[in-house]
Amino acid sequence: MLQGMKLKTKMFLMFLPVVILGFISLQIINHQMTKAMVDREISEKMDMRFNNIMAGFEEKISAHQRISETLAVIVEGKGLEMSREEFGELLQRLVMVNDDTLGMGVWYEPYRHSAGERYFGPAVYMKGNKAVYTGEYEKEDYDYHSWEWYQNGRIGMAWTDPYYDSTTGITIITTTVPFHDQKENFQGVITADVNLNIIQKLITGIHMEEGGCVFLLDRKGRYITHSDQEKIMKNLSDEKESEFSGLGKKILMENSGTAILEKEKERFRVYYYTLSRTGWKIVFLIPEKELYASVYNRLYLMMLASLIIMLAAVAVIVKFSRHMVNRIEKINNMALSLSSDRIGRGHRTEIIDLDSADEIGLLATRFNDASAQLNDLFGRLRSRVLFEQLISSISTGFINLGHSETDTQINSALREIGKFTGAGRCYVFLLSNDGTRLYNSHQWRLEEAGLPGEGKFRDLPAAGFSRWLEDKVFETVCHQSPKDLRLSAGGEASCYYPEGTHTLVEVPMVYGGSLRGFWGFYSARADVVWKSEDIRLFSMIGEIFVNALVRKEAEMENLHLNLEIEDTQREIIFTLGEIAEARSYEMGNHVKRMAEYSKLLGLKYGLSEYQAELLKLASPIHDIGKLAIPDAILLKPGKLTPEEFEVMKTHSLIGYKMLYKSKREIMKTAATIALQHHERYNGSGYPYGLKGKEIHIYGRITALADVFDALGSVRVYKDAWGLDLILEYFRIERGEYFDPDLVDIFFENIEEILNIRNSLSDDQQKME
Known part of the structure; x- marks a missing residue:
């Protein structure tokens, strides 16, 4: 039927349906893709909202929890020695640390603090800007041992659901942290109370789309926050809307998800997540008409634009078909004049397979002859280009290669x-x-x-x-x-x-x-x-x-040479450290143990592997300045006089001056350690009386490592201390002589530290 038609008619009948179907298909695909994209963006936006809320919630919760954990450490160490008055003063100071903390308490097991007291629970609460001590909770009719927050504390750190406190007249939530004696026996709990208004303000401050809302549920399904204040502390199961009541069961059972809610003849998209620390649920309710408003607007605009484009396409097809026959005739004439010596100017290499007697069919016949000749030429050129690209790729792959x-x-x-x-x-x-x-x-x-x-x-x-x-x-x-x-x-x-x-x-x-x-x-x-x-x-x-x-061969040779140089440097530094120790008769593996302690503490503190290794290499010559101290002072078996001690203290500055001019990083680190390893965290050390973080971390770590090993070793002026006495000394000097964070790390890793001491003991060196 089409063979007898003019080419321009064929083109019109062929292209017009394609254009129409193409535009319709495009609109359908565009609508689906836009809707999917909006769904994905909404999901990502809700996840981001939740993460922001979670971060704020974690910040609030963690601040209160850290106060409780800090108090638990204090109580475990000194609680049994403290009176109610001392507890009251301590609690009044701690409750003022965080503006959101409503109250704190220390709650002992029956007769654990005092043999004659069943209820020992000193507590304070905020009244205005003042922390007030109360003993109201120590009465038998309150019986704090039976409360849920106390029972949860026996298991571990926990947060309660909101509850009403009759003493303060406020709805609160409480974090509970247990504390134990040295044998890990449960002694009681620490509590820190938070006003529920703080959490409510955090949630109600979230900006939502028009018609949407966000609310918070506790683990029992009660509203903690809601834009409708009458719902606060009411249970979700009491909702009159049966659809939401059923959805509420799903929300409480699942960790997170999405759902559709039909409410008042309007569809809502529901997103819900779980706050990991408390198990509470945060729920976002958003009208679908707000979510997809941009999708529908875009669909209407695209339909209008498609109609305009389709009309323009019809006009173009009509005009194009009228001129096509004349243009094809000219191309046929060009094909007749195409010869082998001009083939290189062409760019078409495929064979045209078209069984037609119209103008395009004649054109195909002429171009097929030329294409056969171009195929061979283009094939050779393509192979050569690909080969050169392969060589370039291989060469590039070896640039800056280790x-x-x-x-x-x-x-x-x-x-x-x-x-x-x-x-x-x-x-x-x-x-x-x-x-x-x-x-x-x-x-x-x-x-x-x-x-x-x-x-x-x-x-x-x-x-x-x-x-x-x-x-x-x-x-x-x-x-x-x-x-x-x-x-x-x-x-x-x-x-x-x-x-x-x-x-x-x-x-x-x-x-x-x-x-x-x-x-x-x-x-x-x-x-x-x-x-x-x-x-x-x-x-x-x-x-x-x-x-x-x-x-590769050259780099391997250089690597072996560098390793040999580094090993030599390490040996020289350890030898210098042993010379300094030997002069004061502090022989044995002291510098080796101290170096290993320092590296371990550095890594646990958070230093990089490189920094920790640098600390290990530099710490052995911390006492190099003692080479300049007279024997009469350095080797004196008894206590030094004040004048002699002033001379002894100069070894820090002397050691620094011996090392600081070096451009090597190890020596610069050793200079810092030599200068600061006798500084104390409370500022009472020497030579400059530096305090806290003013002391370089290398100096703080070396001070702890040096004192630990020195106390456990025999010196001309003392006998070796027992391990229990050393550990008690470190507890006392936490935050005084030593960095409290480092002391905590020291106790957390005491087994590894003792393994180092045993493996490098002075008796082991004598055997070797």
Whole structure:
């Protein structure tokens, strides 16, 4: 039916339905994609809202929890020695630390604090801007041991659901932290109360879309926050709307999710999440008409735009079809004049398969003849371009490559070469140091190539490559049929190359005028002929490989040299430290133990591996300044006089001046340690009386490590302390002599510290 029509009529009838269906399909797809995109954006937005709320909630909750945990540490250490008045003063100070804390209390098990008292629970609460002590909760009719918050505390740290406190007249939530004696027996709990208004303000301050709301539920389904104040502390199950009541059960059972709610003839999208620390649920309720308003607006605009475009397309098709016949006739005339010497100007290489007697059919016939000639030319050009791109990619891969990555990169390059050339195997052989063998260092194999056993490919006698080794003719070998190739005297090619091999290429790798090895490949493809320009590109690959391998060898040599230098530096520093200790008769493994303590504490504190290792290397010469202290003072077995002690104190500054001028980072670190390792956290140390974080972390760590090891060691002026006495001393000096954070880390890792002390004991050194 269409064969008798004019071309312009055919085009109109063909393009118009396509345009109409295309625009309709486009609108449908666009609408679906836009809706999906909006859904995804809404979900991400709600997740972000929840994460922001969670962060704010965690910040509020963590601040209160840290106060309780701090108080628990104090109570575990000194609680039984404290009176109600002392507890009251301590609680009044702590409750003022955080503006949101409503009250705090210490609640002992019956008769644990005092043998004659069943209820010992000193507590304070905020009244205005003042912290007020109360004993109202210690009465028998209150019986705090039976309360849920106390029972939860027996299990571990916990948060209560909101409840009404009759003493303060406020609805509150409480965090409970247990405390124990030294044998880990439960002694009681610490509580910190938070006004529920703080959480309510955090939630009600969230901006929501018009018609939407956000509210918070506790674990029992009661409203903690809601825009409707009458719902506060009422249960979700009491809702009159049956749909929401049923949805409420799902919200309380699941960790998070989304749902649809029909309410008052309007659809709402419900998003709910769980606050991990308390188990409460935060619920977002958003009208769908607000969520998808932009989608519908966009749909209307796109429909209008599509109608306009469709009308314009019809006009273009009509105009285009009127002029097409004349233009095609001109193209036919151009095709008749196309000859082989002008083919390079063309860009069309495909064959046009069109069974038609109209003008386009005539045009196809003319262009098919030209395309056949272009295919060959374009094929060769494309192959050459791809080959050069492969060489460029391989070369780029070796730029700034470390020695440990060289072998991997060479194997990767062989794989890419194998895929490009259609090879069954690509390989690299390197010449042995004695020049007698060539061993297979890298390779890529095509699994289905049917290769012989792996053991036959490892070593080759170098004598079989005399054309390179003796004649020094470093030319690439390219064979189309390698059957006659001899690898060595009496050796047949068939023992190395599999049956059916058609192409063999072997490229010498030369560096500094000497053969270092060769790379090559073989293939069963008979349709590939490698030309001279290809051979030159193969040689470039050989240069890339040999340069990378030579660079790898040089880097390995430099690495071994650097390691030797570093080991020598460590040995010198430890020797200097031992000399300084030996002069004051503080022999043994003191400096080694101290170095290991320092590194361990540094890592646990949060220093990087490099910083911790630097601290370990520098700490052994912390007392290098003692070399300048007179023997009469340094070796005095008794207590030093004030004048003698002033002389002894100068060793810190002397050690610093001996080391600080060095440009080496280890020596600069050692200078800081020498200067500050006698500074105390409370500012009572020397030489400058630095306080707290004014003391460099290296100085704070070294001070703790030095004192721990010194107390447990024999000195001319004292006997060694027992471990229990040392640990008690550290508890007393926490925040006084030593950084409290470091003391906590010290006790948390005491087993590892004691393992270090035992493994490097002075008795062990004597045995060695």
